[in-house]
Amino acid sequence: MDPPLLALASDPRLPGETVQQWVFRRLRRTVMTGRFPPGQAVTIRGLAEALGVSAMPVREALARLVAERALVLLDNRRVRVPEMTARRFEELVTTRTLLETEAAARSLPLADAAFRSRLAVLNHESDLAVARSDTDATIETNLAFHTAFYGGRPDNVLLPLIESVWLQIGPFMRMALIDLDQHYTVDRHAEALEALAAGDEAGLRRAIEADIRDGIGHLFAQIG
Structure with missing residues (x-):
């Protein structure tokens, strides 16, 4: 069967x-x-x-x-899906953080009003999905936000590498959403957009790192 x-x-x-x-x-x-x-x-x-x-x-x-x-x-x-160990999960989260903070920083030269407006629309769609507890839409809109953030250049090298990590960690995203409201208490997307508008690279890197940590890092305890 x-x-x-x-x-x-x-x-x-x-x-x-x-x-x-x-x-x-x-x-x-x-x-x-x-x-x-x-x-x-x-x-x-x-x-x-x-x-x-x-x-x-x-x-x-x-x-x-x-x-x-x-x-x-x-x-x-x-x-x-491959078996997940605590060490593998830690490496994936660390790799996500390294790649995505760098990709976000490299989006700063592209961050004109149209770019920021597009990200704001995608973030609003993500907020709506979370508000109505729509798991599929929450994951899809979150991916859309990050893809648009990191993938602005046609010669982008980092985004395919980031997507490779998303593939390996994706099966655990739904597990992370079960009690997300207990861990994701600050709107890190909004922080990232504010830093982007201000041209604040350090603040942007902090916001993206916190977004990853708050969004999925709390699974360490369950996987370990």
């Missing part, structure tokens, strides 16, 4: 996108947004049926995600 199906990320196929590209992009987004619960195995056949495609593009997409350390292959037909 197949394991229960995942709630796959809802990403329609784009014009000109091949089946292989679409399957990979959708499964990658599914992992990044925490829809792959830790410990739950899924089958290639089950994913192919859910996506309405053959097994081949699913198998290819999963192989790429295994190479990115987002998933592990259990046998020739099942995958799951």
Whole structure:
């Protein structure tokens, strides 16, 4: 009997996108947004049926995600999220902090009124998602805010590295949201936007570091 199906990320196929590209992009987004619960195995056949495609593009997409350390292959037909240890989690959070504070600082030269306005809109959408306790929207809008913050340059090198870390830590984002209101008591996004507007690099780095620490760092106790 197949394991229960995942709630796959809802990403329609784009014009000109091949089946292989679409399957990979959708499964990658599914992992990044925490829809792959830790410990739950899924089958290639089950994913192919859910996506309405053959097994081949699913198998290819999963192989790429295994190479990115987002998933592990259990046998020739099942995958799951890798086991998380306290040391691995600490390294992922530390890497997130190093990469994202640097990426945020490098956005300062781009921070004109239009850039800041776009971030403010995304942050408002994130606040609305939190207020209505919409887990999927909270994760999606948070990713959208950070992606827009860090990805302003077409030659951006840091964002793909950051997304690689998000892939590995994404399955634990939903766990972090369970008691987020007890740990995330200051609007760190608002702090980051204020620092961005003021051109305050040190303040911006502090806000991003605190956002990561308050948002997911409290899981150390549970994973350890």
